[in-house]
Amino acid sequence: MTSEQEQLEDLLVVTDSHGSDGEPRARRIRPGVLPGISVNFLLLVLGAAFLLPLIWLVDASLNPHASAALSGPAWSITNYRAALAAGAGGAIKNSLYLAVVSTIVATAVSTLAAFALSRRRVPFKASLLLVILFLTGLPVTLLLIPIFEIFVHLGWVDSPFYTSLVLAATSVPFAIWLLKNFIDQVPRELEEAAAIEGASELRILWRIVIPLAMPGILVASILTFINSWGAFLIPLVLDANPNDQPGALGIYQFMSANGAVHFGPLAAYAILFSAPVVVLYLICSRWLNGGFAFAGGVKG
Amino acid sequence: MTTLREAPPEELEEIPEDRDDRELVKASTFLWLSPAGILVMALFVLPTLYALYIGFTDMQLLGPHAQHFSFTGLANIKQLIHDPVFWSSVKLTLIFVIGSGIIAQTVLGFALALLGQRAHFSLRASVGSIVILAWVLPEIAVAFIWYSFGQAGGTLSQLIGHPGDDLLSTVPLLIVCVANAWRGTAFSMLILSAGLRNVPQEVDEAAQLEGASYWTRLFRVTIPIMRPTIMTNMLLITIGTISDFTLIYAMTQGGPGNETAILPVYMYIQAFQFNDLGYGTAIALALIVIGALLSIVYVRQLRPELRRVR
Amino acid sequence: MANIVLDGVSKFFKGEKAAVYDLDLEVEDGEFVVVVGPSGCGKTTTLRMLAGFETPTKGTIRIGGKVMNQVQPKDRDLAMVFQNYALFPHMTIEKNLSFGMKIRRSPKNSIKKEVEEIAGMLGISPLLGRKPGELSGGERQRVALGRALLRRPQVFLLDEPLSNLDAALRAQMRVELKRIHAQYPVTTIYVTHDQVEAMTMADRVALMQGGRLQQIAKPETLYEQPTNIFAASFVGTPKINFFPGTLRRGDSGVELDFLSCTQHLNGALGAKLSQLPINDVTVGFRPEDIRLAPRDVAGLAVVSATVELVEPLGSETNVVARVLDQVITCKFPARTGLSSGDVIQLEFDVLQMKLFDKESTNHLN
Numbered sequence: 015m016t017s018e019q020e021q022l023e024d025l026l027v028v029t030d031s032h033g034s035d036g037e038p039r040a041r042r043i044r045p046g047v048l049p050g051i052s053v054n055f056l057l058l059v060l061g062a063a064f065l066l067p068l069i070w071l072v073d074a075s076l077n078p079h080a081s082a083a084l085s086g087p088a089w090s091i092t093n094y095r096a097a098l099a100a101g102a103g104g105a106i107k108n109s110l111y112l113a114v115v116s117t118i119v120a121t122a123v124s125t126l127a128a129f130a131l132s133r134r135r136v137p138f139k140a141s142l143l144l145v146i147l148f149l150t151g152l153p154v155t156l157l158l159i160p161i162f163e164i165f166v167h168l169g170w171v172d173s174p175f176y177t178s179l180v181l182a183a184t185s186v187p188f189a190i191w192l193l194k195n196f197i198d199q200v201p202r203e204l205e206e207a208a209a210i211e212g213a214s215e216l217r218i219l220w221r222i223v224i225p226l227a228m229p230g231i232l233v234a235s236i237l238t239f240i241n242s243w244g245a246f247l248i249p250l251v252l253d254a255n256p257n258d259q260p261g262a263l264g265i266y267q268f269m270s271a272n273g274a275v276h277f278g279p280l281a282a283y284a285i286l287f288s289a290p291v292v293v294l295y296l297i298c299s300r301w302l303n304g305g306f307a308f309a310g311g312v313k314g
Numbered sequence: 315m316t317t318l319r320e321a322p323p324e325e326l327e328e329i330p331e332d333r334d335d336r337e338l339v340k341a342s343t344f345l346w347l348s349p350a351g352i353l354v355m356a357l358f359v360l361p362t363l364y365a366l367y368i369g370f371t372d373m374q375l376l377g378p379h380a381q382h383f384s385f386t387g388l389a390n391i392k393q394l395i396h397d398p399v400f401w402s403s404v405k406l407t408l409i410f411v412i413g414s415g416i417i418a419q420t421v422l423g424f425a426l427a428l429l430g431q432r433a434h435f436s437l438r439a440s441v442g443s444i445v446i447l448a449w450v451l452p453e454i455a456v457a458f459i460w461y462s463f464g465q466a467g468g469t470l471s472q473l474i475g476h477p478g479d480d481l482l483s484t485v486p487l488l489i490v491c492v493a494n495a496w497r498g499t500a501f502s503m504l505i506l507s508a509g510l511r512n513v514p515q516e517v518d519e520a521a522q523l524e525g526a527s528y529w530t531r532l533f534r535v536t537i538p539i540m541r542p543t544i545m546t547n548m549l550l551i552t553i554g555t556i557s558d559f560t561l562i563y564a565m566t567q568g569g570p571g572n573e574t575a576i577l578p579v580y581m582y583i584q585a586f587q588f589n590d591l592g593y594g595t596a597i598a599l600a601l602i603v604i605g606a607l608l609s610i611v612y613v614r615q616l617r618p619e620l621r622r623v624r
Numbered sequence: 625m626a627n628i629v630l631d632g633v634s635k636f637f638k639g640e641k642a643a644v645y646d647l648d649l650e651v652e653d654g655e656f657v658v659v660v661g662p663s664g665c666g667k668t669t670t671l672r673m674l675a676g677f678e679t680p681t682k683g684t685i686r687i688g689g690k691v692m693n694q695v696q697p698k699d700r701d702l703a704m705v706f707q708n709y710a711l712f713p714h715m716t717i718e719k720n721l722s723f724g725m726k727i728r729r730s731p732k733n734s735i736k737k738e739v740e741e742i743a744g745m746l747g748i749s750p751l752l753g754r755k756p757g758e759l760s761g762g763e764r765q766r767v768a769l770g771r772a773l774l775r776r777p778q779v780f781l782l783d784e785p786l787s788n789l790d791a792a793l794r795a796q797m798r799v800e801l802k803r804i805h806a807q808y809p810v811t812t813i814y815v816t817h818d819q820v821e822a823m824t825m826a827d828r829v830a831l832m833q834g835g836r837l838q839q840i841a842k843p844e845t846l847y848e849q850p851t852n853i854f855a856a857s858f859v860g861t862p863k864i865n866f867f868p869g870t871l872r873r874g875d876s877g878v879e880l881d882f883l884s885c886t887q888h889l890n891g892a893l894g895a896k897l898s899q900l901p902i903n904d905v906t907v908g909f910r911p912e913d914i915r916l917a918p919r920d921v922a923g924l925a926v927v928s929a930t931v932e933l934v935e936p937l938g939s940e941t942n943v944v945a946r947v948l949d950q951v952i953t954c955k956f957p958a959r960t961g962l963s964s965g966d967v968i969q970l971e972f973d974v975l976q977m978k979l980f981d982k983e984s985t986n987h988l989n
Binding site: 053054056057058060061064065066067068070071074081119122123124126127129130131134135136149150151152153154155156157158159160161163164179180182183186187190215240243244246247251261262265266269275277280281284285287288291292295299 | 342343346347349350351353354356357358360361362364365368373422425426429430432433434437438440441444445446447448450451452453454455458459460461462463465467469496499553556557559560563564577578581582585586591594595598599601602605609
Binding site: 207210 | 675676677696697698699700702703704706708710711712713714723724727728771775
């Protein structure tokens with residue numbers, strides 16, 4: 015054992031695997047009571063605790079007789095078929111639409127704004143930046159009712175397009191803030207050199223700044239995509255058309271419909287719905303070497 | 315050829331000029347900013363102002379006051395004050411945010427970060443991935459998983475030995491808190507491990523030389539150094555959790571009764587199920603106020619650090 | 625005609641002293657002018673105003689006869705080599721070099737041909753497919769130079785291009801730059817803080833300090849006839865020696881007392897000084913204008929000094945000696961046989977003496 019791990023024995027944190035609520039919790043114990051507990055073991059236990067719900071999900075999706083409880087896998091795709099029959103495919107397509115459109119709009123809009131804020135003199139820039147930072151934390155709950163009213167007046171309800179604009183807007187403040195920090199790091203001299211070479215502003219943005227800020231742009235887009243993919247409340251309020259339902263609403267419908275809950279198909283539905291986002295995260299984390307170095311994003 | 319320069323005048327004219335010509339104001343500046351500006355104006359500023367109005371009206375979703383609503387002054391506020399469900403909702407919100415958000419996620423995230431620092435590399439990577447996976451899952455999936463777990467016959471009830479218990483009826487708030495903690499820990503874990511990495515090793519080593527035990531070092535050295543990170547983390551958790559809707563609504567719809575009706579859920583119920591848009595908006599405004607108060611607390615804590623950064 | 629005229633140009637930044645104050649500068653077409661001075665003297669600001677990245681607060685900038693104050697950098701037909709080269713890190717060397725030509729929509733074949741030609745001339749042909757991150761400092765600098773040359777501009781601006789290179793490379797690049805300028809005699813403004821670069825490369829040197837132009841002259845002129853104490857001490861290694869002196873006016877004319885000498889000032893200088901109401905002066909002698917005097921020679925500007933430090937440099941020897949309370953640095957030919965503590969006789973070459981008004985620090989002769 016390394017000296018660090020020996021020191022860690024002073025820690026003597028033991029996971030009590032079954033607390034009163036069934037959730038593993040860490041509690042302190044007097045030193046000397048339980049020697050030999052290593053860091054790895056603790057981490058393993060915590061990891062297992064986190065893994066359990068995920069295992070259930072996969073297991074339930076593969077078991078045609080799945081219940082709320084964990085049981086052995088039965089390796090069948092019946093549930094997946096049932097999920098698709100219940101409309102999973104269509105719902106996921108709707109989610110794709112919402113996510114793609116909102117990501118394109120949000121990223122484009124934010125990149126332009128971040129460029130201007132980073133490079134150009136803007137009146138009241140300091141206050142503007144503060145406002146943007148503040149907006150990243152503004153709960154959508156406040157905006158939903160007024161937006162709903164306005165959209166009703168304009169006839170923009172029940173429209174996936176306008177719904178995705180709202181989704182884009184919720185991601186824009188954070189995206190601007192993130193992108194501005196990235197663009198700040200592109201050396202100004204490069205733009206000056208390009209300007210001397212005769213490049214117009216647009217060309218400088220397109221050929222110099224954007225390629226060099228690309229990591230930031232990708233992070234912003236991916237975060238927006240993930241945010242919009244799981245959208246629930248906003249589509250719930252703004253789009254009552256059952257054909258437009260994104261995955262989150264589809265799953266919810268399925269959960270609350272027809273009396274008994276069909277755990278198996280629902281689990282399959284949930285996995286189908288989660289898969290794209292999980293894959294996206296895996297690609298992204300491989301690309302960024304081990305997870306989001308900077309984590310952020312507004313939940314909900 | 316040489317030139318003789320005269321002595322410079324003592325007083326130099328002061329012409330107000332901007333510090334940096336490189337940031338030129340051009341017409342194009344506004345072009346770049348306008349799409350974002352329009353979007354933000356239309357979908358943030360305008361609705362916020364409108365909300366400030368709606369909250370004081372008797373606007374309805376359907377019915378007589380849907381088209382013709384009127385300003386009712388402080389009627390909604392009065393209703394709020396006398397509404398026991400509202401106050402219970404506030405309490406539930408605070409418990410939810412502070413309990414499952416700030417306390418649970420921070421503690422778990424920190425524990426994972428600390429353990430991860432010293433654990434075997436591949437173990438850290440795999441546990442990290444699992445925890446992050448829980449975070450990346452769409453919220454509805456998380457809601458479904460824990461809904462199933464908390465059922466009668468669900469995994470949780472089995473684990474505690476009472477398989478017939480419907481935990482969602484008996485301890486609904488606890489279950490949703492656990493679900494939220496499970497989901498959100500990854501965020502804290504990432505931020506706090508980054509913060510841990512920024513604690514200079516030499517300081518910890520100096521403390522070791524002074525004979526400090528692990529716990530002492532953790533609480534007297536590491537955590538104080540990480541204070542800004544921890545505070546920022548808590549601020550972000552609060553902002554994210556306080557308006558969380560999907561998880562609870564999908565799991566319990568705020569029930570049973572109103573036992574898990576945190577403010578966003580209560581707002582939705584009042585506005586879209588009970589038809590009272592005005593009152594719902596008032597609830598949302600209350601939510602903003604509470605969020606702002608909490609944020610101010612954090613920002614106060616962070617102010618000395620912020621000043622340095624600026 | 626790509627001459628440059630700066631007329632009364634000043635640049636103020638909010639709340640601070642002027643970065644550049646009342647600058648009048650004329651550069652002829654094809655001339656290589658080095659703008660030199662210590663940090664903060666305004667040379668870089670001047671260059672940036674020429675490029676168009678800063679706008680003059682007052683005064684006009686004319687290039688080729690046209691007023692350029694409001695003209696965008698991209699429309700000024702200039703080329704600039706930045707201190708940090710400013711190569712586009714995400715593009716290959718070839719793309720970096722052809723960037724400007726693509727903007728000007730030159731035909732593809734001529735782009736290729738010219739890029740290859742310049743690359744060959746600068747010795748960077750094998751690097752064309754690589755990215756800037758893979759190149760050494762010297763190589764990057766040459767790419768930056770190549771990019772500037774390819775513009776075939778009317779004016780070249782160079783911002784301390786050699787400061788990031790090691791000494792040997794710097795010496796080599798100095799020669800190459802002059803050679804290139806001989807081949808493409810484009811009006812060039814070269815900014816540096818290094819007086820060696822100024823002296824070796826410039827047709828004329830513009831010396832700045834505190835935002836003001838101190839002197840603009842050929843290198844030799846700057847060296848031999850500096851306008852003030854600052855100019856005198858900025859060029860020349862080791863630095864010029866200064867001591868206080870007093871002027872006495874008598875019937876026989878003007879006499880100068882310094883150290884333990886008295887020098888009678890004849891001719892034009894004497895006549896001029898007899899008119900001016902100045903008594904306190906600063907006397908300047910460059911280290912090479914001080915010689916070892918043979919013993920017991922009277923009547924010349926000779927003082928007795930004690931050697932403090934001998935620094936043999938191989939080709940010459942610097943000797944630091946003390947006279948009363950003054951420390952003098954002398955430059956002697958290679959072997960002197962001197963050592964610390966020796967008492968020597970120093971003779972001052974009065975013909976090379978530089979006199980400065982003590983108050984205004986201006987050159988008097």
